[in-house]
Amino acid sequence: MTNTHRDHDGPEVDGKPIGRRTILGLIALAGAGVAGGKAVQDGLAKVLAPIELRDPSGLISLIPVGDSFRFYSVTGAVPTKDAQTYRLAIDGMVTHTASYTLADLQAMPQTGLVRDFQCITGWQVPQVHWSGVRLSTLLDRAAPAAGATAVRFRSFDGTYTESLTLEQARLDDVIVALQMLGGPITHNHGGPVRMYVAPMYGYKSTKWLSGIELTDNAESGYWEHRGYPIDGFINPSQGQGA
Amino acid sequence: MTGTVRRFGKVVRAVHWTIALLMIICIVTAAILYNGSIGVAIGRRHLVELIHVYSGFALPVPILLGAISRSYRLDLRRLNRFTPRDWRWLRSRSRRDGSIKVGKFNAGQKLNAALSGGAIAALLGTGIIMYFPSLTRLSWRTGATFVHDWFALAVGLLVIGHIFYALKDSEAQCGMRTGRVSASWARTEHAAWADEILGAPQDVEQETLH
Numbered sequence: 530m531t532n533t534h535r536d537h538d539g540p541e542v543d544g545k546p547i548g549r550r551t552i553l554g555l556i557a558l559a560g561a562g563v564a565g566g567k568a569v570q571d572g573l574a575k576v577l578a579p580i581e582l583r584d585p586s587g588l589i590s591l592i593p594v595g596d597s598f599r600f601y602s603v604t605g606a607v608p609t610k611d612a613q614t615y616r617l618a619i620d621g622m623v624t625h626t627a628s629y630t631l632a633d634l635q636a637m638p639q640t641g642l643v644r645d646f647q648c649i650t651g652w653q654v655p656q657v658h659w660s661g662v663r664l665s666t667l668l669d670r671a672a673p674a675a676g677a678t679a680v681r682f683r684s685f686d687g688t689y690t691e692s693l694t695l696e697q698a699r700l701d702d703v704i705v706a707l708q709m710l711g712g713p714i715t716h717n718h719g720g721p722v723r724m725y726v727a728p729m730y731g732y733k734s735t736k737w738l739s740g741i742e743l744t745d746n747a748e749s750g751y752w753e754h755r756g757y758p759i760d761g762f763i764n765p766s767q768g769q770g771a
Numbered sequence: 772m773t774g775t776v777r778r779f780g781k782v783v784r785a786v787h788w789t790i791a792l793l794m795i796i797c798i799v800t801a802a803i804l805y806n807g808s809i810g811v812a813i814g815r816r817h818l819v820e821l822i823h824v825y826s827g828f829a830l831p832v833p834i835l836l837g838a839i840s841r842s843y844r845l846d847l848r849r850l851n852r853f854t855p856r857d858w859r860w861l862r863s864r865s866r867r868d869g870s871i872k873v874g875k876f877n878a879g880q881k882l883n884a885a886l887s888g889g890a891i892a893a894l895l896g897t898g899i900i901m902y903f904p905s906l907t908r909l910s911w912r913t914g915a916t917f918v919h920d921w922f923a924l925a926v927g928l929l930v931i932g933h934i935f936y937a938l939k940d941s942e943a944q945c946g947m948r949t950g951r952v953s954a955s956w957a958r959t960e961h962a963a964w965a966d967e968i969l970g971a972p973q974d975v976e977q978e979t980l981h
Contacts, residue, residue: 542845542848542849542852543852543854544852544853544854544855544857545852545853546851546852546853547851547852547853547857547881547885548850548851548852548853548881548884548885548888549851549885551882551885551886551888551889552885552888552889552892553889554889555886555889555890555892555893555922556889556892556893556896558893559892559893559896559897559918559922560896562897562914562915562917562918562921563896563897563900563911563914563915563918564911564914565914566913566914566915566916566917566918567910567913567914567917569917570913570914570917598807599804599805599807599810600807600808600810600811601810601816602810602811602814602815602816603814603815603816603817604814604815605813605814605815606812606814607811607814647909649904649912650901650902650904650912650916651900651901651904651909651911651912651913651914651915651916651917652913652916653913686814716811717807717808717811751817755817757904758905763909
Protein backbone atom coordinates (compact mmCIF):
# COMPACT_ATOMS: atom_id res chain seq x y z
CA MET A 530 0.00 0.00 0.00
CA THR A 531 1.18 3.49 -0.74
CA ASN A 532 -0.10 5.25 2.34
CA THR A 533 1.83 3.33 5.01
CA HIS A 534 0.36 5.28 7.92
CA ARG A 535 -2.89 3.36 7.35
CA ASP A 536 -1.17 0.05 7.72
CA HIS A 537 -4.23 -1.67 9.23
CA ASP A 538 -6.42 -0.76 6.29
CA GLY A 539 -6.28 -3.40 3.64
CA PRO A 540 -7.29 -2.84 0.05
CA GLU A 541 -10.77 -3.80 1.29
CA VAL A 542 -11.50 -0.23 2.41
CA ASP A 543 -10.64 1.32 -0.95
CA GLY A 544 -13.90 0.29 -2.62
CA LYS A 545 -17.00 2.34 -3.22
CA PRO A 546 -19.21 3.18 -0.21
CA ILE A 547 -22.07 0.96 -1.37
CA GLY A 548 -23.14 0.19 2.19
CA ARG A 549 -23.80 3.86 2.94
CA ARG A 550 -25.59 4.33 -0.38
CA THR A 551 -27.78 1.30 0.34
CA ILE A 552 -28.73 2.68 3.75
CA LEU A 553 -29.53 6.14 2.36
CA GLY A 554 -31.47 4.53 -0.50
CA LEU A 555 -33.60 2.51 1.91
CA ILE A 556 -34.28 5.60 4.02
CA ALA A 557 -35.38 7.47 0.86
CA LEU A 558 -37.56 4.51 -0.14
CA ALA A 559 -39.17 4.51 3.30
CA GLY A 560 -39.80 8.25 3.03
CA ALA A 561 -41.46 7.81 -0.34
CA GLY A 562 -43.48 4.96 1.17
CA VAL A 563 -44.73 7.16 4.01
CA ALA A 564 -45.88 9.82 1.54
CA GLY A 565 -47.25 7.48 -1.15
CA GLY A 566 -47.84 4.23 0.71
CA LYS A 567 -51.56 4.78 1.14
CA ALA A 568 -52.08 4.92 -2.64
CA VAL A 569 -49.90 1.83 -3.21
CA GLN A 570 -51.75 -0.02 -0.46
CA ASP A 571 -55.17 0.82 -1.90
CA GLY A 572 -54.00 -0.47 -5.30
CA LEU A 573 -52.49 -3.66 -3.86
CA ALA A 574 -55.60 -4.33 -1.82
CA LYS A 575 -57.77 -4.15 -4.94
CA VAL A 576 -55.56 -6.69 -6.73
CA LEU A 577 -55.06 -9.08 -3.83
CA ALA A 578 -58.50 -9.06 -2.19
CA PRO A 579 -60.19 -11.31 -4.80
CA ILE A 580 -57.19 -13.68 -4.81
CA GLU A 581 -57.19 -13.89 -1.02
CA LEU A 582 -60.85 -14.95 -1.01
CA ARG A 583 -60.00 -17.96 -3.21
CA ASP A 584 -56.75 -18.87 -1.48
CA PRO A 585 -57.27 -22.10 0.51
CA SER A 586 -53.74 -22.00 2.00
CA GLY A 587 -54.35 -18.63 3.68
CA LEU A 588 -50.80 -17.58 2.70
CA ILE A 589 -51.99 -14.50 0.82
CA SER A 590 -53.44 -13.14 4.05
CA LEU A 591 -49.91 -13.16 5.55
CA ILE A 592 -48.75 -10.59 2.97
CA PRO A 593 -48.76 -7.30 4.83
CA VAL A 594 -50.97 -5.41 2.38
CA GLY A 595 -52.17 -3.48 5.38
CA ASP A 596 -55.87 -3.48 4.60
CA SER A 597 -56.85 -6.03 7.23
CA PHE A 598 -57.91 -5.81 10.86
CA ARG A 599 -55.36 -5.98 13.64
CA PHE A 600 -56.80 -7.45 16.78
CA TYR A 601 -56.30 -5.49 19.96
CA SER A 602 -56.87 -6.80 23.45
CA VAL A 603 -55.61 -4.83 26.43
CA THR A 604 -56.00 -7.50 29.13
CA GLY A 605 -55.09 -11.16 29.50
CA ALA A 606 -57.68 -13.74 28.45
CA VAL A 607 -61.07 -12.20 27.67
CA PRO A 608 -64.07 -14.40 28.64
CA THR A 609 -66.20 -15.69 25.77
CA LYS A 610 -69.89 -14.75 25.78
CA ASP A 611 -72.66 -16.21 23.65
CA ALA A 612 -76.39 -15.63 23.13
CA GLN A 613 -77.18 -17.35 26.46
CA THR A 614 -74.62 -15.58 28.66
CA TYR A 615 -74.43 -12.15 27.05
CA ARG A 616 -76.04 -9.16 28.81
CA LEU A 617 -75.82 -5.44 28.05
CA ALA A 618 -76.47 -3.20 31.06
CA ILE A 619 -77.78 0.35 30.71
CA ASP A 620 -77.38 2.25 33.95
CA GLY A 621 -76.08 5.38 35.64
CA MET A 622 -78.07 8.60 35.34
CA VAL A 623 -81.12 7.13 33.61
CA THR A 624 -84.82 6.89 34.39
CA HIS A 625 -85.08 3.25 33.26
CA THR A 626 -82.11 0.93 33.80
CA ALA A 627 -82.07 -2.12 31.56
CA SER A 628 -80.31 -5.42 30.96
CA TYR A 629 -80.64 -6.58 27.38
CA THR A 630 -79.98 -10.07 26.05
CA LEU A 631 -78.59 -10.61 22.57
CA ALA A 632 -82.11 -11.58 21.42
CA ASP A 633 -83.55 -8.34 22.87
CA LEU A 634 -81.03 -6.33 20.85
CA GLN A 635 -81.64 -8.37 17.70
CA ALA A 636 -85.38 -7.67 17.99
CA MET A 637 -84.83 -3.90 17.82
CA PRO A 638 -84.64 -1.88 14.58
CA GLN A 639 -81.27 -2.55 12.90
CA THR A 640 -79.14 0.07 11.15
CA GLY A 641 -76.57 -0.89 8.52
CA LEU A 642 -73.38 1.08 7.77
CA VAL A 643 -70.56 0.59 5.24
CA ARG A 644 -67.50 2.55 6.32
CA ASP A 645 -63.72 2.46 6.34
CA PHE A 646 -62.40 1.34 9.71
CA GLN A 647 -59.59 3.65 10.76
CA CYS A 648 -57.01 3.16 13.51
CA ILE A 649 -55.25 6.27 14.85
CA THR A 650 -51.84 4.63 14.22
CA GLY A 651 -52.64 4.54 10.51
CA TRP A 652 -53.97 1.13 9.52
CA GLN A 653 -57.36 1.06 7.88
CA VAL A 654 -59.82 -1.46 6.50
CA PRO A 655 -61.82 -0.20 3.54
CA GLN A 656 -65.59 -0.56 3.28
CA VAL A 657 -66.48 -2.68 6.30
CA HIS A 658 -70.14 -3.71 6.62
CA TRP A 659 -71.65 -3.17 10.04
CA SER A 660 -75.14 -3.49 11.46
CA GLY A 661 -76.71 -3.05 14.85
CA VAL A 662 -78.91 -0.88 17.01
CA ARG A 663 -78.44 2.86 17.02
CA LEU A 664 -77.12 3.95 20.40
CA SER A 665 -79.69 6.77 20.33
CA THR A 666 -82.47 4.13 20.31
CA LEU A 667 -81.17 2.61 23.56
CA LEU A 668 -80.65 6.09 25.06
CA ASP A 669 -84.24 7.08 24.23
CA ARG A 670 -85.55 3.95 25.96
CA ALA A 671 -83.40 4.62 29.03
CA ALA A 672 -84.45 8.28 29.22
CA PRO A 673 -81.29 10.04 30.52
CA ALA A 674 -81.72 12.10 33.69
CA ALA A 675 -81.54 15.89 33.41
CA GLY A 676 -77.86 16.20 34.47
CA ALA A 677 -76.55 13.41 32.19
CA THR A 678 -74.11 14.80 29.59
CA ALA A 679 -71.91 11.83 28.69
CA VAL A 680 -71.95 8.11 28.06
CA ARG A 681 -69.35 5.68 29.44
CA PHE A 682 -68.81 2.26 27.90
CA ARG A 683 -67.65 -0.79 29.82
CA SER A 684 -66.13 -3.96 28.40
CA PHE A 685 -66.44 -7.47 29.79
CA ASP A 686 -62.68 -7.75 29.33
CA GLY A 687 -62.80 -6.04 32.74
CA THR A 688 -60.41 -3.20 31.87
CA TYR A 689 -61.34 -1.21 28.78
CA THR A 690 -63.48 1.91 29.07
CA GLU A 691 -64.41 4.66 26.66
CA SER A 692 -66.61 7.76 26.72
CA LEU A 693 -68.60 9.94 24.37
CA THR A 694 -70.47 13.13 25.06
CA LEU A 695 -74.24 12.60 24.96
CA GLU A 696 -74.35 14.70 21.79
CA GLN A 697 -71.76 12.46 20.06
CA ALA A 698 -73.52 9.33 21.35
CA ARG A 699 -76.75 10.41 19.64
CA LEU A 700 -75.15 10.67 16.18
CA ASP A 701 -76.85 8.50 13.54
CA ASP A 702 -73.69 6.54 12.77
CA VAL A 703 -72.95 5.46 16.34
CA ILE A 704 -74.28 1.93 16.78
CA VAL A 705 -74.25 -0.96 19.21
CA ALA A 706 -73.01 -3.42 16.60
CA LEU A 707 -74.30 -6.99 16.41
CA GLN A 708 -72.91 -7.86 12.98
CA MET A 709 -69.82 -6.98 10.98
CA LEU A 710 -68.27 -8.27 7.77
CA GLY A 711 -71.57 -9.97 6.88
CA GLY A 712 -71.96 -12.16 9.98
CA PRO A 713 -72.13 -12.20 13.77
CA ILE A 714 -69.19 -10.38 15.38
CA THR A 715 -66.53 -12.93 16.26
CA HIS A 716 -64.84 -13.02 19.66
CA ASN A 717 -61.56 -11.60 18.30
CA HIS A 718 -63.46 -8.67 16.79
CA GLY A 719 -65.05 -7.94 20.19
CA GLY A 720 -68.24 -9.97 19.82
CA PRO A 721 -70.95 -10.86 20.33
CA VAL A 722 -71.68 -7.13 20.82
CA ARG A 723 -69.33 -4.15 20.44
CA MET A 724 -69.58 -0.45 19.80
CA TYR A 725 -69.02 1.02 16.38
CA VAL A 726 -68.50 4.78 16.45
CA ALA A 727 -68.16 5.37 12.71
CA PRO A 728 -66.89 8.98 12.63
CA MET A 729 -64.11 8.29 15.13
CA TYR A 730 -60.83 6.35 15.34
CA GLY A 731 -61.05 2.68 16.30
CA TYR A 732 -60.15 3.13 19.95
CA LYS A 733 -63.52 4.86 20.51
CA SER A 734 -65.35 1.65 19.44
CA THR A 735 -65.29 -0.46 22.63
CA LYS A 736 -64.97 -4.20 22.02
CA TRP A 737 -66.75 -6.86 24.13
CA LEU A 738 -69.33 -4.25 25.21
CA SER A 739 -70.95 -5.06 28.57
CA GLY A 740 -72.32 -1.80 29.89
CA ILE A 741 -73.43 1.70 28.93
CA GLU A 742 -73.53 4.18 31.77
CA LEU A 743 -74.88 7.73 31.66
CA THR A 744 -72.65 10.16 33.54
CA ASP A 745 -72.27 13.90 34.03
CA ASN A 746 -68.86 14.19 32.32
CA ALA A 747 -66.92 12.46 29.54
CA GLU A 748 -64.13 10.62 31.36
CA SER A 749 -60.85 9.63 29.76
CA GLY A 750 -60.86 6.03 28.63
CA TYR A 751 -58.17 3.36 28.41
CA TRP A 752 -56.07 4.73 25.53
CA GLU A 753 -56.82 8.34 26.44
CA HIS A 754 -55.04 7.75 29.76
CA ARG A 755 -52.14 6.64 27.56
CA GLY A 756 -52.03 9.72 25.36
CA TYR A 757 -54.79 9.56 22.74
CA PRO A 758 -57.18 12.52 22.44
CA ILE A 759 -60.58 12.11 24.10
CA ASP A 760 -62.11 13.72 21.01
CA GLY A 761 -61.61 10.87 18.54
CA PHE A 762 -63.07 12.34 15.34
CA ILE A 763 -61.16 11.18 12.24
CA ASN A 764 -62.12 14.36 10.41
CA PRO A 765 -60.99 17.18 12.71
CA SER A 766 -63.69 19.55 11.39
CA GLN A 767 -66.24 17.32 13.13
CA GLY A 768 -64.47 17.77 16.47
CA GLN A 769 -65.93 19.74 19.33
CA GLY A 770 -62.57 21.18 20.30
CA ALA A 771 -62.58 19.01 23.42
CA MET B 772 -2.40 -18.66 21.26
CA THR B 773 -1.05 -20.41 18.23
CA GLY B 774 -3.30 -21.27 15.37
CA THR B 775 -5.96 -18.68 16.13
CA VAL B 776 -6.37 -15.06 15.09
CA ARG B 777 -8.35 -12.19 16.54
CA ARG B 778 -11.48 -11.52 14.48
CA PHE B 779 -13.75 -9.30 16.58
CA GLY B 780 -12.93 -6.97 19.46
CA LYS B 781 -14.94 -6.72 22.68
CA VAL B 782 -16.91 -3.67 21.53
CA VAL B 783 -17.89 -5.25 18.21
CA ARG B 784 -19.13 -8.37 19.99
CA ALA B 785 -20.97 -6.37 22.65
CA VAL B 786 -22.74 -4.35 19.93
CA HIS B 787 -23.60 -7.52 17.99
CA TRP B 788 -25.13 -9.34 20.97
CA THR B 789 -26.99 -6.27 22.23
CA ILE B 790 -28.54 -5.76 18.79
CA ALA B 791 -29.31 -9.49 18.61
CA LEU B 792 -31.20 -9.36 21.91
CA LEU B 793 -33.11 -6.16 21.04
CA MET B 794 -33.92 -7.48 17.56
CA ILE B 795 -35.32 -10.75 18.92
CA ILE B 796 -37.45 -8.82 21.45
CA CYS B 797 -38.72 -6.62 18.58
CA ILE B 798 -39.53 -9.64 16.41
CA VAL B 799 -41.34 -11.60 19.14
CA THR B 800 -43.40 -8.58 20.25
CA ALA B 801 -44.07 -7.71 16.60
CA ALA B 802 -45.55 -11.17 16.06
CA ILE B 803 -47.85 -10.63 19.05
CA LEU B 804 -48.90 -7.17 17.84
CA TYR B 805 -49.40 -8.22 14.22
CA ASN B 806 -50.93 -11.69 14.38
CA GLY B 807 -54.56 -11.54 15.52
CA SER B 808 -54.74 -15.00 17.12
CA ILE B 809 -51.52 -14.58 19.11
CA GLY B 810 -52.48 -11.00 19.94
CA VAL B 811 -55.84 -11.83 21.48
CA ALA B 812 -54.44 -14.92 23.26
CA ILE B 813 -51.67 -12.90 24.92
CA GLY B 814 -53.60 -9.62 25.22
CA ARG B 815 -52.03 -6.80 27.31
CA ARG B 816 -51.54 -4.83 24.15
CA HIS B 817 -50.26 -1.69 25.82
CA LEU B 818 -47.48 -3.56 27.67
CA VAL B 819 -46.44 -5.51 24.54
CA GLU B 820 -46.48 -2.26 22.57
CA LEU B 821 -44.26 -0.49 25.13
CA ILE B 822 -41.72 -3.34 25.08
CA HIS B 823 -41.71 -3.31 21.27
CA VAL B 824 -41.43 0.45 20.92
CA TYR B 825 -38.69 0.95 23.51
CA SER B 826 -36.65 -2.01 22.23
CA GLY B 827 -36.94 -0.40 18.81
CA PHE B 828 -35.90 3.03 20.11
CA ALA B 829 -32.93 1.37 21.84
CA LEU B 830 -31.79 -0.53 18.75
CA PRO B 831 -29.68 2.25 17.15
CA VAL B 832 -28.03 3.15 20.48
CA PRO B 833 -25.42 0.33 20.57
CA ILE B 834 -24.79 0.81 16.83
CA LEU B 835 -23.88 4.45 17.48
CA LEU B 836 -22.13 3.91 20.83
CA GLY B 837 -19.84 1.30 19.27
CA ALA B 838 -18.16 4.09 17.32
CA ILE B 839 -16.05 4.90 20.40
CA SER B 840 -13.99 1.83 19.44
CA ARG B 841 -11.43 2.13 16.65
CA SER B 842 -11.70 -1.54 15.64
CA TYR B 843 -15.52 -1.18 15.44
CA ARG B 844 -15.17 1.87 13.17
CA LEU B 845 -12.71 -0.04 10.97
CA ASP B 846 -15.12 -3.00 10.73
CA LEU B 847 -17.90 -0.59 9.70
CA ARG B 848 -15.62 0.83 6.98
CA ARG B 849 -14.85 -2.64 5.70
CA LEU B 850 -18.58 -3.43 5.61
CA ASN B 851 -19.31 -0.14 3.84
CA ARG B 852 -16.80 -0.50 1.00
CA PHE B 853 -17.54 -2.73 -1.99
CA THR B 854 -14.60 -3.63 -4.25
CA PRO B 855 -14.85 -5.04 -7.78
CA ARG B 856 -14.02 -8.40 -6.18
CA ASP B 857 -17.23 -8.17 -4.12
CA TRP B 858 -19.37 -7.80 -7.22
CA ARG B 859 -17.56 -10.75 -8.81
CA TRP B 860 -18.13 -12.80 -5.64
CA LEU B 861 -21.87 -11.98 -5.65
CA ARG B 862 -22.22 -12.98 -9.32
CA SER B 863 -20.08 -16.12 -9.07
CA ARG B 864 -21.77 -19.52 -8.82
CA SER B 865 -18.67 -21.00 -7.19
CA ARG B 866 -18.20 -18.17 -4.70
CA ARG B 867 -17.59 -20.55 -1.80
CA ASP B 868 -14.62 -22.41 -3.35
CA GLY B 869 -12.10 -19.73 -2.39
CA SER B 870 -11.04 -18.84 -5.92
CA ILE B 871 -12.13 -15.25 -5.27
CA LYS B 872 -10.18 -14.12 -2.22
CA VAL B 873 -12.56 -12.68 0.35
CA GLY B 874 -11.62 -9.93 2.79
CA LYS B 875 -12.71 -9.75 6.43
CA PHE B 876 -16.32 -9.70 5.28
CA ASN B 877 -17.73 -11.36 2.20
CA ALA B 878 -20.08 -9.40 -0.04
CA GLY B 879 -23.11 -11.20 1.39
CA GLN B 880 -22.21 -10.06 4.89
CA LYS B 881 -21.68 -6.53 3.62
CA LEU B 882 -25.06 -6.57 1.92
CA ASN B 883 -26.74 -7.94 5.04
CA ALA B 884 -25.17 -5.20 7.14
CA ALA B 885 -26.24 -2.43 4.75
CA LEU B 886 -29.79 -3.75 4.32
CA SER B 887 -30.20 -4.30 8.06
CA GLY B 888 -28.86 -0.83 8.83
CA GLY B 889 -31.16 0.86 6.31
CA ALA B 890 -34.15 -1.18 7.43
CA ILE B 891 -33.53 -0.35 11.10
CA ALA B 892 -33.47 3.36 10.20
CA ALA B 893 -36.69 3.01 8.16
CA LEU B 894 -38.43 1.05 10.92
CA LEU B 895 -37.35 3.59 13.54
CA GLY B 896 -38.66 6.52 11.51
CA THR B 897 -41.98 4.93 10.61
CA GLY B 898 -42.33 3.60 14.15
CA ILE B 899 -42.03 7.12 15.54
CA ILE B 900 -44.74 8.32 13.12
CA MET B 901 -47.08 5.51 14.24
CA TYR B 902 -46.35 5.86 17.96
CA PHE B 903 -46.86 9.64 18.07
CA PRO B 904 -50.00 10.11 15.94
CA SER B 905 -50.17 13.84 16.63
CA LEU B 906 -46.90 14.39 14.73
CA THR B 907 -48.25 13.84 11.22
CA ARG B 908 -51.36 13.70 9.08
CA LEU B 909 -53.41 10.52 8.83
CA SER B 910 -52.35 9.57 5.28
CA TRP B 911 -48.69 9.60 6.36
CA ARG B 912 -49.53 7.37 9.33
CA THR B 913 -51.21 4.96 6.93
CA GLY B 914 -48.12 5.12 4.69
CA ALA B 915 -45.84 4.63 7.71
CA THR B 916 -47.80 1.55 8.80
CA PHE B 917 -47.51 0.17 5.26
CA VAL B 918 -43.75 0.78 5.13
CA HIS B 919 -43.23 -0.54 8.66
CA ASP B 920 -45.01 -3.82 7.80
CA TRP B 921 -42.97 -4.46 4.65
CA PHE B 922 -39.62 -3.51 6.18
CA ALA B 923 -40.43 -5.69 9.19
CA LEU B 924 -41.08 -8.63 6.88
CA ALA B 925 -37.80 -7.96 5.06
CA VAL B 926 -35.83 -7.67 8.30
CA GLY B 927 -37.39 -10.92 9.53
CA LEU B 928 -36.13 -12.66 6.38
CA LEU B 929 -32.66 -11.07 6.76
CA VAL B 930 -32.42 -12.24 10.38
CA ILE B 931 -33.53 -15.76 9.45
CA GLY B 932 -30.96 -15.83 6.63
CA HIS B 933 -28.24 -14.50 8.94
CA ILE B 934 -28.96 -17.15 11.60
CA PHE B 935 -29.18 -19.87 8.91
CA TYR B 936 -25.68 -19.09 7.61
CA ALA B 937 -24.28 -18.70 11.13
CA LEU B 938 -25.64 -22.09 12.22
CA LYS B 939 -23.89 -23.75 9.27
CA ASP B 940 -20.48 -22.48 10.39
CA SER B 941 -19.45 -23.20 13.99
CA GLU B 942 -16.11 -21.45 13.52
CA ALA B 943 -17.86 -18.24 12.49
CA GLN B 944 -20.05 -18.54 15.61
CA CYS B 945 -16.90 -19.01 17.68
CA GLY B 946 -15.56 -15.79 16.18
CA MET B 947 -18.54 -13.80 17.36
CA ARG B 948 -18.64 -15.57 20.76
CA THR B 949 -14.97 -15.48 21.74
CA GLY B 950 -13.53 -12.97 19.30
CA ARG B 951 -11.04 -15.52 17.86
CA VAL B 952 -11.09 -17.93 14.93
CA SER B 953 -8.61 -20.55 13.74
CA ALA B 954 -6.02 -19.38 11.25
CA SER B 955 -7.00 -22.21 8.92
CA TRP B 956 -10.63 -21.06 8.90
CA ALA B 957 -9.49 -17.51 8.16
CA ARG B 958 -7.38 -18.79 5.25
CA THR B 959 -10.31 -20.74 3.80
CA GLU B 960 -13.21 -18.32 4.33
CA HIS B 961 -11.50 -14.92 4.34
CA ALA B 962 -8.25 -15.45 2.45
CA ALA B 963 -7.53 -11.81 1.64
CA TRP B 964 -8.07 -10.87 5.30
CA ALA B 965 -5.81 -13.74 6.44
CA ASP B 966 -3.10 -12.55 4.05
CA GLU B 967 -3.45 -9.08 5.50
CA ILE B 968 -3.03 -10.07 9.17
CA LEU B 969 -0.90 -13.23 8.90
CA GLY B 970 1.07 -12.45 5.76
CA ALA B 971 0.77 -14.46 2.60
CA PRO B 972 0.87 -18.27 3.02
CA GLN B 973 4.40 -19.66 3.54
CA ASP B 974 5.02 -21.23 0.13
CA VAL B 975 3.92 -18.11 -1.69
CA GLU B 976 6.01 -15.99 0.67
CA GLN B 977 9.19 -17.99 -0.22
CA GLU B 978 8.65 -17.27 -3.87
CA THR B 979 8.16 -13.59 -3.42
CA LEU B 980 11.14 -13.25 -1.09
CA HIS B 981 13.92 -14.81 -3.19
